[in-house]
Amino acid sequence: MRHVTVKEVMTWPVISVGENTCFKDIAGILVTHAVSALPVLDDDGHVVGVVSEADLLRKEEFREEFLGERYQPQIPSGQEPGTGKARGMVARQLMSTPAVTVGKDVSVTSACRLMQSRGVKRLPVIDDHGRLAGIVSRCDLMKVFIRSDRDIEREIRENVLMESLWMDTSCVRVTVxxxxxxxxxxxxLRSDAQIALWMTRQVNGVVDVVDELVWDRGNTPTGEAC
Structure with missing residues (x-):
């Protein structure tokens, strides 16, 4: 059964910055393009990190006026105010690294799970050599849920019932x-029906499955008409 892959929903080309891109240029790109994070690339195009609005705003946390108002930012152990990202001037000093990335041939489902487990809203997509190939966001992953009902029905009929299941499905009806x-x-068999239901739930774009299947309890058909 075919699964939609990241390369089918990702965005390309991608706005990115180099390791030596300065603070103000990064801020300008984020604002101009209305994005909240940018992949950071080395000279060979490999993804070495991600710089976000949150990374840049660390500088504001340590400004003297906030400290004067008794604001107490969380400071990593062993650091003093004004250190770390708060003093960063270029992307390599500001970025979060290593970047959480995903391969372009990974399924949309796997990418979604990775986003959730790592608490990120987007993933740089890399090719087989670790170079930037695109970027996939939560919005991109939602594309699988706007497939037409007709397209979902066709995939279930052709890929699930006709090709993947080694059983008689001629009496099964699909509506979406x-x-x-x-x-x-x-x-x-009841087990046949359970397998059909499970495989249908794996089809991209399926929101839920209603089970109205009945089965013959023996290993041979009862001879009832479809």
């Missing part, structure tokens, strides 16, 4: 409404 799939009809 707003991403909600209903499987109805008859199958030979």
């Amino acid at each position: 409404k707003d991403g909600l799939v209903t499987l109805s009809g008859r199958m030979i």
